[in-house]
Amino acid sequence: MRAIRLCAILAWVGSVSYAREPATWTAARAQHFEVYSDAAPETARSLAAGLERLHEFIVRQIGLTPAPDRRVRVIAFASAGEYARYRGNPAAGAYFVGTGDRDYIVLPAPAGTGLRFAAHEYAHVLMHSGAWKLPCWIAEGVSDVVSTVQFRDRESRIGGDLTERSAALKAARWMPLEEIFACKSVSDSLFYAESWAVTDLLMFSPPYGARFPALLAALASGVGSERALREVYGVPVAVVERDLRARLARGAPAVPLPPVPGAAAEVHVAGLTTFEARALLADLRFANGELEVAESLYGELARERPSDPEIHAALGTVALRRGNIAGAAAAWKLAIDLGITDAALCYRYAVLADERGLPARAALERAIALRADFDDARFKLALMEKNGGHPEAAIAQLRAMREVAPARAFTWWSALADALLSLDRRVEAKQAAVEARTHAGSSEERDHAGQLEWLAATELAIEVDGGNVRAVRVPAGAARNPFIAAGDRPRRVEGALREVKCGDGTIRLVVDTADGRLSLDVPNPSRVEIRNGAAAAFEFTCGLQEARKVVVEYAATSLVLRGLELR
Ligand SMILES: [Zn+2]
Structure with a gap:
């Protein structure tokens, strides 16, 4: 805009x-x-x-x-x-x-x-x-040369005389070419005439024409005009002017193509x-920068047709240009509610709404519904879904993007890693985090990717140390039994459950293992980690057991049962 x-x-x-x-x-x-x-x-x-x-x-x-x-x-x-x-x-x-x-x-x-x-x-x-980004003399010169195009049945033609330009060159004393190159006096007709003549020479005259693309490239890259002429053609401005006068005196025909x-x-x-037609002219007023006139014209149209979404969209755009951001947001919201079919506008509204803390999701969804390949909208929606705790939706939007521009590759991969982590899809999350690291553009980004990799490779466990409970991260897949206490010297062994002995407020498990019979105390059944139990709760039934296969985890120091895995 x-x-x-x-x-x-x-x-x-x-x-x-x-x-x-x-x-x-x-x-x-x-x-x-x-x-x-x-x-x-x-x-x-x-x-x-x-x-x-x-x-x-x-x-x-x-x-x-x-x-x-x-x-x-x-x-x-x-x-x-x-x-x-x-x-x-x-x-x-x-x-x-x-x-x-x-x-x-x-x-x-x-x-x-x-x-x-x-x-x-x-x-x-x-x-x-x-x-x-071309200097204005060459932009005007090229435009003038293009304006000479003629189409015929068997050929097209470009170049040749532009009579009022050449007449201006004959009638007046020229401005020095250095002044033309500096784009001074651009309101002077002589400026246009000289710019046209020099460009025509450089484009079509044999010693210059072949290297004209190189000149354009040099000028577009910001090299000054005089230096570009010297470097590309090896001639000073004075030689260009001599050649130009000679060409004009000779007259150069149009080039057949x-x-x-x-x-x-x-x-x-x-x-x-x-x-x-009135909306068209209001648009033109807006394009010309006549914001007040445009606003008043759109206002009249909106009063006539209050349900026309395009007019409200235009009013919002004018409001934004005039610095009235709240007005822009309100008008665009109305345009969307009235069913506008402009995906770009829906997206622009979503960005504005999001910045202002307003709901933006519906506008993004509309933008995508209107244009399935709208990557910017999908990307923004993906980040919104991820931050809003909808990792599955975030992944779907990220993966639906047609391409990931290099500038957003790091954010794309780290968002994907993050969303996968939320779903505990650790292997994929780790791969995404590694990708994110290869696209990191700063040490902060590399650190962030490293953090995601580490998170993917570890999981949260509870560690009980005496009366203190704290959360620690341990390698994934090797989560620690939270009931193992400091000083337990935990052991883990497979065996067959023989008997559950229930006494006065005491429970004891008897397990046959390869190394012999083990008797383990259960002072508090709620502090035993049960794994692979069919039910969330597990009840000990007192008495002899049917040699059920189990893995027990216990404190070797006190022979207290800490974990029981049912096989
Ligand atoms: Zn022009």
């Missing part, structure tokens, strides 16, 4: 007129774009088809790829006046704005099938969504209701 960035293409300035809200909007939805326009329905359709073709070209020929599952929303206003009401920079002939959720390209509806402004902005969208089929894109066209 942050990272709003505006980029303007300097072109003509349309006349501003505050026309009434247009009545009919059309949506044209294709694989990578949803184009909305209040111009003729054909405008939206042909723009969507043209952009799909451009997308195909850019992916194939330039290697810029968009973020997956992210459709670009394009809004093409029928009139320049309407467009002018939505642009921040009065000199911008088109602009793109990215929010956390969505990228927008906003422009006046192009005349005919012209893609130029849309193409320029789409190049920005791709660089932005690919998180390329293989054709991109035009009819391939599937475009679905549908009309928008007035309500939907």
Whole structure:
């Protein structure tokens, strides 16, 4: 939701007129774009088809790829006046704005099938969504070059003259290229013209073109422009400028490339209701950062349709951006209660609710129901289940995740180990703890994994020492009989129970062992550990026994019985 960035293409300035809200909007939805326009329905359709073709070209020929599952929303206003009401920079002939959720390209509806402004902005969208941190001159230059794409039946073309740019270069004294590279004077049309011309030279002119990807990589990694040119091409700025002037004087033709089929894109066209169109424009106000205007527009819509979950979701998003966290939580909760089908919003609400100590589980469950592969939601729910004492549910969520990103591998494995431990599944818990240790990123994490391993390898036992009872951890599977006292010198032997002698308040067991007959006192039957008994309680029956197989544990020092295992 942050990272709003505006980029303007300097072109003509349309006349501003505050026309009434247009009545009919059309949506044209294709694989990578949803184009909305209040111009003729054909405008939206042909723009969507043209952009799909451009997308195909850019992916194939330039290697810029968009973020997956992210459709670009394009809004093409029928009139320049309407467009002018939505642009921040009065000199911008088109602009793109990215929010956390969505990228927008906003422009006046192009005349005919012209893609130029849309193409320029789409190049920005791709660089932005690919998180390329490029200096603004090369971002503008690449966008301008992309805007020159032409599609023909047997070939596509890119490059060649951009007449108003080259005219600007002929008419004025150039800014020094060092100033262009420093991105000074970005509101000057000469800045755009020079940025375009240098980029065109670097992309297509024989001595430079082949190493252009290396230049882009260097610039994206933060190397300064002049240094990058020197390192990649081995030339100083003065040589670049000399070559640039020569290229402009010669004129460089467009570069022919293989054709991109035009009819391939599937475009679905549908009309928008007035309500939907108003929501669309409120969304755009929000994307532009006009939070108060957006809030008031959404407010009007919510009053008209109080049960529309999308509008409440939008109100919550605006509230959050305005710092009203309680308001955001309340609006999102309402959107969820009204049945919103936006998994990401359910998840965002759960995170916010959890931070505020509100119930978050239902929202996470909804997010997962809406999107089974929503790993973030499953991970959060798993941790919540584990901490809430539901280890089985936690394990189920952890194991249902599609992948575990390296950054959360330690937490994933240690949560799994922890949950398995709660279920006494020690062998699996130990394996998970060992995995957690291999993913530990700090000494604290390594210690924690070590602790889990130790817990998996040991179990809690009660030790009685005189009058003191304390809990100790002993190796798993070798739990100590809690009734064994200090100084007992405990012994364990197998034998056959012969007789239980009951006297005046005394009980004595007689057991035949391989080493002879043993007589063991039972001063207090409730202080004998019984194992494998069919019932939780065990009763001694006085008298002769049927040579029942037993294991007895006793104090060798006092011949007092401490444990009895029935075989
Ligand atoms: Zn631009």
